[in-house]
Amino acid sequence: MSQLCPCGSGLALDQCCGPHIEGASWPQNAESLMRSRYTAYVLGRHQWLVETTHPDYREHVDADKLAEQTKDIKWLRLDIAATENDVPAGKKRRAF
Numbered sequence: 001m002s003q004l005c006p007c008g009s010g011l012a013l014d015q016c017c018g019p020h021i022e023g024a025s026w027p028q029n030a031e032s033l034m035r036s037r038y039t040a041y042v043l044g045r046h047q048w049l050v051e052t053t054h055p056d057y058r059e060h061v062d063a064d065k066l067a068e069q070t071k072d073i074k075w076l077r078l079d080i081a082a083t084e085n086d087v088p089a090g091k092k093r094r095a096f
Contacts, residue, residue: 006042007035008078021048031083038078041070 002012009016017039019025020032027033033052040048046063053061 005035006039006075006078009035013039021045029083031080034080035078038075041073042075044070046070 002014005011005013005016005018007017012018017032017036020027020036021040021043027036037049037052040046040052044067046066049066050058050061050063
């Protein structure tokens, strides 16, 4: 049985956020980007967090620093209050 994706979608990791984190595909909308970033935190895949930080802000983001800063955090779940359909990842800012 495949591991469930930590993002809470109910899908297997390899059918949800896994391909994004592995670099096989890019999230198609803001929700899937947010889910993949949460999953990266849970799994300690900090390089994905660097890669998905806007280039204007990436200079100060470091995978090793993120690992150190989050090493004692226990991630419980991701709650998504609302989403919008057809919003490409990175194209629209929303509070979450």
